[in-house]
Amino acid sequence: MNALSLRQLKKTYSNGFSALKGIDLDVKQGDFFALLGANGAGKSTTIGIISSLVNSTSGTVSVFGHDLHTQTRQAKSCIGLVPQEVNFNQFETVKNIVLSQAGYYGMPSKAAKISTERCLKQMQLWDKRDTVSRRLSGGMKRRVMIARALVHSPKLLILDEPTAGVDIEIRRSMWSMMKEVNQQGTTIILTTHYLEEAENLCRNIAIIHQGLIVEHSDMATLLSRINVNHFLLDLAQPLETAPQLEGCFCELVESKVLSVSVPKNKSMNQLFALLSAQQIEVISLKNKSNRLEQLFMDIVQ
Amino acid sequence: MNSLIALQTIAYKEIRRFVRIWPQTLLPPAITTALYFLIFGKLIGSRIGMIHGISYMNYIVPGIILMSIISHSYANVVSSFYSTKFQHNIEELLVSPVPNWVILLGYILGGIARGLLVGTVVTAISLLFTPIVIQHLTIALLTAFLTATLFSLAGFINAVFADSFDDISLIPNFVLAPLSYLGGVFYTVEMLPPVWQRISLANPILYMVNAFRYGLYGVSDIEISFALIMTTGVILFLTGLSLFLLHKGIGIKN
Numbered sequence: 001m002n003a004l005s006l007r008q009l010k011k012t013y014s015n016g017f018s019a020l021k022g023i024d025l026d027v028k029q030g031d032f033f034a035l036l037g038a039n040g041a042g043k044s045t046t047i048g049i050i051s052s053l054v055n056s057t058s059g060t061v062s063v064f065g066h067d068l069h070t071q072t073r074q075a076k077s078c079i080g081l082v083p084q085e086v087n088f089n090q091f092e093t094v095k096n097i098v099l100s101q102a103g104y105y106g107m108p109s110k111a112a113k114i115s116t117e118r119c120l121k122q123m124q125l126w127d128k129r130d131t132v133s134r135r136l137s138g139g140m141k142r143r144v145m146i147a148r149a150l151v152h153s154p155k156l157l158i159l160d161e162p163t164a165g166v167d168i169e170i171r172r173s174m175w176s177m178m179k180e181v182n183q184q185g186t187t188i189i190l191t192t193h194y195l196e197e198a199e200n201l202c203r204n205i206a207i208i209h210q211g212l213i214v215e216h217s218d219m220a221t222l223l224s225r226i227n228v229n230h231f232l233l234d235l236a237q238p239l240e241t242a243p244q245l246e247g248c249f250c251e252l253v254e255s256k257v258l259s260v261s262v263p264k265n266k267s268m269n270q271l272f273a274l275l276s277a278q279q280i281e282v283i284s285l286k287n288k289s290n291r292l293e294q295l296f297m298d299i300v301q
Numbered sequence: 302m303n304s305l306i307a308l309q310t311i312a313y314k315e316i317r318r319f320v321r322i323w324p325q326t327l328l329p330p331a332i333t334t335a336l337y338f339l340i341f342g343k344l345i346g347s348r349i350g351m352i353h354g355i356s357y358m359n360y361i362v363p364g365i366i367l368m369s370i371i372s373h374s375y376a377n378v379v380s381s382f383y384s385t386k387f388q389h390n391i392e393e394l395l396v397s398p399v400p401n402w403v404i405l406l407g408y409i410l411g412g413i414a415r416g417l418l419v420g421t422v423v424t425a426i427s428l429l430f431t432p433i434v435i436q437h438l439t440i441a442l443l444t445a446f447l448t449a450t451l452f453s454l455a456g457f458i459n460a461v462f463a464d465s466f467d468d469i470s471l472i473p474n475f476v477l478a479p480l481s482y483l484g485g486v487f488y489t490v491e492m493l494p495p496v497w498q499r500i501s502l503a504n505p506i507l508y509m510v511n512a513f514r515y516g517l518y519g520v521s522d523i524e525i526s527f528a529l530i531m532t533t534g535v536i537l538f539l540t541g542l543s544l545f546l547l548h549k550g551i552g553i554k555n
Contacts, residue, residue, distance in 0.1 A: 011541055049394045051395075052395050052396060052554075053392055053395055053396065053554060054554060055550055055554055072398065073398040073400075074398075076396065076398035077398050079396065081396045083389075083392060085389065087388065087389035087390050087392045087393070088388075088390050088393065089385075089388060090388065100310055100314055100393070102396075103306055103309070103310025103311075103395065104307050104310060104311075104393060104394060104397035104399050105308060105397055105398065106303035106304065106306045106307055106398075107306065108303070108306060109306075148393075152397075156351045234378075264308060297358075
């Protein structure tokens with residue numbers, strides 16, 4: 001069963017800007033799905049329409065088989081949203097924010113309290129439950145929004161750039177929380193600018209560009225299409241010009257830093273053999289960019 | 302999905318909000334109205350004499366109570382709903398399966414609760430200055446309730462269209478305050494020249510003040526049944542308009 005189906009979804013804003021030009025998208029139940037795109041590509045508009053924050057111009061949205069327009073309450077009951085920006089009442093306590101959300105979903109008081117405690121503990125916020133939310137750090141505010149989105153046990157969790165602006169330690173702890181939520185059976189749709197995040201977490205992916213889906217496949221298939229790897233080599237001795245390596249493209253970034261593009265059919269041993277033949281000693285190497293980042297740039301450019 | 306629980310959640314949140322900030326919401330009307338009663342009722346009123354057979358002090362009590370209900374029920378909804386929009390936590394409600402009528406009713410109940418609570422505080426203050434023997438309790442309570450409902454709805458619509466905090470103070474300052482002061486709170490329309498008497502009849506607050514005064518003292522410048530029917534009609538119209546705005550997402554959705 002599809003957790004989400006979009007058919008010919010279009011959105012034209014009142015200023016005439018066409019943000020979505022007819023999107024078709026399916027996300028399977030239980031999936032961890034990445035929706036990627038540059039700023040202004042249409043990701044947030046898509047998320048906004050699915051979560052009823054933006055009115056679509058035309059097209060249909062179906063959540064677990066419930067049409068968002070004709071079976072609104074059933075469809076909405078399946079969705080939990082973690083928005084890009086902090087959008088809770090900053091004068092409320094953490095516990096009241098989550099409890100109120102449970103109330104909006106019609107959860108009886110006792111069940112709401114139990115679920116609130118469970119979600120706050122899962123997000124490591126239970127000891128902050130009586131803290132007024134504006135006193136929390138940025139990372140904690142993000143986790144409050146995740147706890148709030150999970151309190152009614154949604155079948156579909158939408159995470160709209162949940163780790164934007166948080167440090168790497170918090171980001172990694174949030175990744176493990178998201179994985180845990182997904183493993184418990186919740187379908188997750190993730191939008192992010194950190195392509196490493198999408199590559200690590202997601203099984204399927206769609207790339208949206210200028211209001212259209214330009215790529216929709218599973219992560220493994222997509223990554224297998226990479227035919228060139230880019231490396232940065234730290235050299236022991238400085239070079240004056242970039243060397244000529246058979247089948248590779250070299251560029252000198254600094255006198256002791258060499259950028260090398262290596263075709264996928266050439267092994268690292270072959271690369272090092274070519275370098276050794278020219279008496280170039282390599283101290284260390286690293287990937288020039290994330291693999292998905294390369295593909296993303298190839299697709300949208 | 303239990304709509305009653307959602308309604309209870311919104312209404313409780315709204316009531317808790319104004320009770321939590323009682324020095325801003327409940328205390329000022331007590332002080333302001335005590336000053337009204339002292340200056341207009343006791344000091345100046347003693348020189349004016351009787352109106353419709355009752356003392357000036359007693360005559361202004363219903364209008365001042367109703368003015369407080371009007372301004373506070375309006376202020377509660379307009380400030381709360383606009384803040385909800387401003388902080389984007391309206392999204393919590395839009396994402397969740399809360400029907401539009403529940404969102405509207407939740408906020409309106411908050412406005413009614415504050416309006417009636419402030420009305421009770423002002424009534425208690427007025428009793429320190431003059432005794433009140435209520436003639437028609439049901440009409441007095443019904444008028445207070447309908448007035449609080451009507452202005453809560455008006456506050457909601459103002460908040461929907463507001464784009465800044467300036468927009469939520471324009472109507473109270475430039476429409477509600479003049480209409481309240483010219484709505485027969487401090488005088489009977491019989492005191493006005495005929496032209497102004499006719500103009501005053503276009504002021505809806507005049508009808509509510511007189512209906513409430515009738516509830517307390519049994520005296521009025523206008524027909525009570527017309528006042529109650531007109532108020533109910535306006536409430537129904539504003540309710541329809543509010544639900545339409547929520548349905549279309551005007552002012553709250555992109």
